Amino acid sequence: MSEDAGQVRLIYSDDVDALATPELGLEAAVAAATVDRSTVATGRVQVNGDVSWSRILSGSISDLDVTGYKEFHRVGKRVRYHIHLYRESTGDALAIVDGRRITSLRTSSTAAAAVRAWAKGRSVRVGLIGSGEESREGLRALRGTVDVTGASVYSPTQANREAFANEMGEALSLSVVAYDSAERVVEDCDVLYVATSSKGDPFLGLAEVGHIPMISAVGATQRIDRELRGDVFTGATVVVDAMDAVLESGDGHEAIDSGWDPSTSLLLGDYLARADQLESERTLFKSIGSVEQDLVLALHLLEAAEREGRGVLVDQIGSLRLMR
Template structure:
């Protein structure tokens, strides 16, 4: 190997590593909202390229979601792999213009953090500064992150949660009431969570069977549905989209990758009528007269932008481990 083949990259910066504990400490609502709004606006700019790959082996599987975000001079990927019940997540970031590694971020909470922050950005724009009552269907991690983010984005004066397992929703209500200082009611029926709410956050693991019709949410100002992210998933029946005054999506892929939207299209709903979140955030805020559906499936640029914001916060707060770069420089002919 000659000097032309390989060289010491003396200008490469050190790399910052963020553990799960670092992410927990850095992941404030403010950081999440700033990242979500940045990602939403970048999506409308068109300077993003993404791709994905999944490999399934006899023992383990791995999925990699990669992207370049030229406006941030960023390139990277989120990977997660599973062996039995063990799942690990990481986000790797690089500078697009040089290829230099910037950091590795523990990705365990990245998905739920970016999902909740993206929804909270839509809620804040719809609600303005007025207090809201939040209904939640689902009591898992996604619902917890969702209520945290919404309560950090707008004043929440009350919340109600329903899920099919009484113990889970009771635990949710106790924990979130104590954490947020907001009365969170544990209710025994889906209709009780919906009744009187301004914002309905739907975050379930429902796969094949939708459970919310337009008539069920006719009096809800904003329905944020984040649990149906694949063609086989269902939460909302198609008529919810047709009956809405406005449908906002976090990514154009939502209209053909979410089972909810696929069913709506099959029923005659025009997927071309959607508003991208970035465009919605650029419209006048605080218009509660529109019955709005926010549909999120997530996207890799949201993951990368959030990891980028976390790395910036870590640098400001001197958190994480800083190490010398790994990866020799090779000069290609």
């Protein structure tokens, strides 16, 4: 894919920012969701040290002839991310992509794909719980994917939610209102985007959000994380980006403990294929992300970088060894 099989393209953070349009993110999300699952293999390793921790998420997608991994490590508040891409059929290195935005970008793009399929061309008003990077990417992706008529946001810190409303409203030419309670947000939307760092007790149950036809919950990605009570899953069409979304998230476990059957959920690729035939009073998209989404998004960024001449080509440093 690169101009010279002996070179690697370095794609820096400013390249990613320039290339990461909602259209590219959506295209990558759909490609990842609809890839032949039988050609995907994944694995992960996490190492926790006294001073730092690191995590490697590795995957191969034979359907796209790509393999690689996302690596990130943290020391205190300092975190760095990289994605390394290789051609599966040859082992040749393709690119090293700055991964800082990859997680939030692929999460928001995947959610936008689910919302677009649900909306079926309808206009929507978006409510956001959380005002961090995940919510910013989420609103940006939704604005670029469906007809968003307005948005509202709540987070516990007044300065943060007001800054979100002002900055995102100006950036997206959209009316964004900051509310002082989650209750006001859930009263004022038909698509709810929940992206918090909540740990501990869930704070949104069926009594609070049962009237909202489309909920996208992306913040709780580990068993200690809980945003939704288990009853939100019951009776809804539950769409997941990976089966691990309900098996590894805290709110998914609460739903299972409450009697919800995770086998009734739909993988996003299946939902995209069937959304036009499905009618449901409530749809819940639950995401924790997956390495194949990261790799496919990085691959799309690489293809865009090649078209637009972005990034820097450098010689490979991994010399070839032939083994018997």
